[in-house]
Amino acid sequence: MKTTSSSLESSPIAQRLQSLDALRGFDMLWIMGAEEIFKFLYKATGSPFWGFISNQLEHPEWNGFTFNDLIFPLFLFMAGVATPYSLGKELEKGKSREQLLQKVIKRGLILVILGIIYNNGLEFKPLEEIRFGSVLGRIGLGYMFANIIFLYTQKQITQFIWFAGIIISYYLALKFNAAPGFMAGDLTEAGNFASYLDRTWMPGRLHRGIHDPEGLFSTIPAISTGLLGILTGNFLKNDPSDGTAKTKKMAILGVIFIAIALVWNLDFPINKNLWSSSFVMLVGGISLVLLSIFYYIIDVKGYQKWAFFFRIIGMNSILIYLSGMIIDWEYATDGMFHWLGQLIGDPFNAVALAICYTGIKWTFLYVLYKKNIFLRV
Numbered sequence: 001m002k003t004t005s006s007s008l009e010s011s012p013i014a015q016r017l018q019s020l021d022a023l024r025g026f027d028m029l030w031i032m033g034a035e036e037i038f039k040f041l042y043k044a045t046g047s048p049f050w051g052f053i054s055n056q057l058e059h060p061e062w063n064g065f066t067f068n069d070l071i072f073p074l075f076l077f078m079a080g081v082a083t084p085y086s087l088g089k090e091l092e093k094g095k096s097r098e099q100l101l102q103k104v105i106k107r108g109l110i111l112v113i114l115g116i117i118y119n120n121g122l123e124f125k126p127l128e129e130i131r132f133g134s135v136l137g138r139i140g141l142g143y144m145f146a147n148i149i150f151l152y153t154q155k156q157i158t159q160f161i162w163f164a165g166i167i168i169s170y171y172l173a174l175k176f177n178a179a180p181g182f183m184a185g186d187l188t189e190a191g192n193f194a195s196y197l198d199r200t201w202m203p204g205r206l207h208r209g210i211h212d213p214e215g216l217f218s219t220i221p222a223i224s225t226g227l228l229g230i231l232t233g234n235f236l237k238n239d240p241s242d243g244t245a246k247t248k249k250m251a252i253l254g255v256i257f258i259a260i261a262l263v264w265n266l267d268f269p270i271n272k273n274l275w276s277s278s279f280v281m282l283v284g285g286i287s288l289v290l291l292s293i294f295y296y297i298i299d300v301k302g303y304q305k306w307a308f309f310f311r312i313i314g315m316n317s318i319l320i321y322l323s324g325m326i327i328d329w330e331y332a333t334d335g336m337f338h339w340l341g342q343l344i345g346d347p348f349n350a351v352a353l354a355i356c357y358t359g360i361k362w363t364f365l366y367v368l369y370k371k372n373i374f375l376r377v
Contacts, residue, residue: 017085017236018304018311019294020078025310026294027074028317030057033329033358035068040354044347062189063269065282072135072272073225073283074290075317079143080229081291083150084237097151104147110377111140115214118322130204133214136321141219146226156234163227167277170221171268174276187269187276194218194274211273218275225275228284232291243300250292257285312365319375320365327364333357 035057042050056067087100115134149162174193175185182191189195189211198206198215206212232250239246261270261282270278297303313320323329337356341349368374 017081017295017299018307019291019298020081021314022298022307022310023291023294023314024075024078024317025307025312025314027071027078028313028320029310029358030068030071032313032320032361033354036354037351037358040350044351059272062273063187063271065270065272065279069272069279070283070286072138073222073275073280074287076139076142076222076225077229077232077284077287078291079139080146080226080231081233081236083147083230084233087147087150088234088237091151100151101148104144104151107377108140108144108147111143112137114318114322114377115140118325121325127204131207131212132202132204133198133207133212133216135214136318138214138219138222142222142226145223146230149223149227150230156231159227159231159234163224163231166224166227167221167280171277174274175268187271187274189273192274213273218273221275221277221280224280225284228280228287232288236295243296247292247296247300250288250295254285254288254292257281257288259285261285309362312362312369316365316368316374318377319368320361322375323361323364329357329361333360336360 038050038053038057041047042054058066059068060066087104090100091097112134115136115138116130116132118136119131119134149159153159153162174187177193178184178186179191179193179196179199182188186192189208194215194217195206195211197217198212199210202212202216206215235249236246239249241249258281261278264278264281268276268278270276270282272279294307298307333353333356337353340356341353344352
């Protein structure tokens with residue numbers, strides 16, 4: 001844990017992209033407990049409206065897309081957006097690429113280790129019972145390789161070639177290969193080439209037995225998600241256009257990406273489990289549109305107070321993600337607000353307690369914010 005002596009407002013990213021922490025906080029809010037609020041609302045009311053939202057907060061079994069599928073790649077995209085403001089600034093100060101390379105690799109590997117701990121706890125297990133694939137591990141590896149490409153490529157066009165080359169190569173690898181016994185291009189859970197390679201080479205256990213949604217091979221296209229964030233950060237930092245023009249360009253590009261994804265989906269299904277190339281394009285497009293909205297409202301128009309709630313979460317996002325390992329949030333919520341649930345009664349007591357659950361976490365983060373305590377990896 002690192003205690004900082006300055007607040008968010010004095011950090012380099014905050015001075016220029018306050019929207020980034022707000023969007024990160026919006027993203028993490030759903031993991032913090034907001035999704036449960038809407039699920040319990042649906043259970044309490046049976047309303048088709050709340051039912052639609054509740055369904056959007058579940059992952060599809062295999063192909064397809066819901067809002068819940070956006071949360072993970074949006075975070076990785078935003079990590080990329082921050083790169084030109086963090087690593088880029090250090091390069092401008094004269095730090096060597098070799099120094100920054102060590103820093104990037106260290107961060108990436110720390111996230112991989114934290115992901116393994118998050119999945120398995122701090123206990124000794126036989127190798128075959130350990131799950132190595134993780135959300136944090138994929139963020140760490142995607143961040144690490146995307147930042148290495150950033151460090152050693154001078155031009156944005158080269159970074160874009162990397163972005164496109166990775167997702168096209170991944171598409172071709174899955175289109176012209178398959179698991180033994182399946183026809184080339186098979187994209188079922190058992191037959192796809194990525195899951196087969198993970199079953200063959202990845203140590204430990206896979207999350208779904210024959211497939212891991214955070215497997216090694218499907219981490220390769222996740223690098224492109226980070227690269228798209230880096231390209232966006234470069235654009236926001238260096239493009240001479242005013243904020244309104246930048247907003248329009250991001251939004252238009254986002255819509256184009258979404259359109260390409262929907263067309264590509266006809267041949268290469270949108271699939272978070274495989275992090276398919278069409279999935280990269282779709283979540284990249286939606287991420288661009290969301291960032292353009294937050295950027296325009298917060299950084300261009302200057303309406304910042306409303307976003308304070310989200311920024312508190314975004315500034316300690318990794319910490320709140322890991323906090324469940326050492327803090328029993330359900331026990332704390334029940335201990336402090338069980339009486340409230342009793343007063344409200346069925347069926348809305350679960351909704352109220354879900355709101356309290358999220359509120360306790362936010363209050364915890366707010367106290368850390370006031371004390372300038374942030375987890376920096």
